Amino acid sequence: GNSVTQMEGPVTLSEEAFLTINCTYTATGYPSLFWYVQYPGEGLQLLLKATKADDKGSNKGFEATYRKETTSFHLEKGSVQVSDSAVYFCALTGGFKTIFGAGTRLFVKA
Amino acid sequence: NAGVTQTPKFQVLKTGQSMTLQCAQDMNHEYMSWYRQDPGMGLRLIHYSVGAGITDQGEVPNGYNVSRSTTEDFPLRLLSAAPSQTSVYFCASSPDRGSNEKLFFGSGTQLSVL
Numbered sequence: 245g246n247s248v249t250q251m252e253g254p255v256t257l258s259e260e261a262f263l264t265i266n267c268t269y270t271a272t273g274y275p276s277l278f279w280y281v282q283y284p285g286e287g288l289q290l291l292l293k294a295t296k297a298d299d300k301g302s303n304k305g306f307e308a309t310y311r312k313e314t315t316s317f318h319l320e321k322g323s324v325q326v327s328d329s330a331v332y333f334c335a336l337t338g339g340f341k342t343i344f345g346a347g348t349r350l351f352v353k354a
Numbered sequence: 355n356a357g358v359t360q361t362p363k364f365q366v367l368k369t370g371q372s373m374t375l376q377c378a379q380d381m382n383h384e385y386m387s388w389y390r391q392d393p394g395m396g397l398r399l400i401h402y403s404v405g406a407g408i409t410d411q412g413e414v415p416n417g418y419n420v421s422r423s424t425t426e427d428f429p430l431r432l433l434s435a436a437p438s439q440t441s442v443y444f445c446a447s448s449p450d451r452g453s454n455e456k457l458f459f460g461s462g463t464q465l466s467v468l
């Protein structure tokens with residue numbers, strides 16, 4: 245079945261540092277890929293998505309590229325802010341099901 | 355603009371009790387789903403529905419029942435609560451069954467089973 249694996253956290257960075265959170269997937273067919281973000285006490289909200297190979301999703305300075313050859317969808321940001329502290333989830337949707345990774349908690353220090 | 359509304363926000367049950375977690379959306383979304391969130395395990399799909407009258411099992415359906423009598427509502431029933439069901443539960447909806455569509459999440463229900 246489909247699955248998503250993302251790097252374990254927590255990840256602790258200083259403000260303005262470069263961020264990478266790795267995500268790889270296993271899927272049949274051609275899934276869509278997503279990054280969701282969860283702030284404390286809230287539900288998940290979409291950060292970005294890509295629906296086919298080589299697509300790049302971007303939002304709020306975050307980017308991720310759908311790499312079919314390496315089955316990856318790594319999240320990057322060039323300069324993180326304290327307000328980016330949250331839990332980040334990689335996800336894929338195939339058929340009627342969206343499958344999530346375990347989540348990566350990010351702490352950004354001022 | 356309410357979006358996806360979950361009630362209650364917090365609940366404490368004793369082992370063996372039953373209860374229903376409510377989920378309602380006002381966006382006329384066809385697709386609705388329930389997830390549980392546990393530390394280190396991400397979100398796991400419990401049940402989902404692709405429209406009124408249609409439901410199916412996700413990854414972890416045991417111990418939970420659902421029904422979808424209207425487009426707006428998708429309640430999750432725990433028939434006999436167990437400590438293993440202590441978790442945070444999220445309801446999510448999407449405009450249709452298309453895999454390109456994002457999920458809209460409620461704010462969650464924190465459930466403790468003693």
